């Protein structure tokens with residue numbers, strides 16, 4: 489049985505964009521599908537809440553590679569908020585369609601991206617918490633001398 493892949497899907501499968509790793513990523517996630525056994529790793533570099541670089545590694549099928557490839561092309565340059573709204577249906581549209589039995593590949597790619605974004609956001613919380621705690625000084629209050637007021641008249 490052969491699957492009907494579009495020309496665009498085959499292009500992204502044969503010459504994937506943004507494949508590889510990013511050293512010291514701001515966000516990272518690994519995601520897998522227990523049924524088909526495919527896996528994706530996503531690496532994000534973020535500056536001023538904008539995705540300035542994104543790369544992926546695939547241990548999966550042709551659609552796994554093609555969907556991750558087109559996703560990285562689309563989300564590079566997006567803000568974190570825009571990337572959070574990126575949906576698997578957009579991948580399917582951008583590829584000109586996917587065989588029904590391969591739709592889950594696009595779903596997994598989007599889940600992987602969102603997991604990497606979550607990792608980025610978690611790291612931001614930790615970092616901003618650490619900065620806050622450095623800035624917060626504990627000031628011990630000396631017992632204040634209260635002025636005695638003469639209540640007698």
Ligand code: FES
Pocket residue numbers: 521524525526527548549550551552590592593596
């Ligand atoms: Fe499962 Fe492609 S067959 S991700």
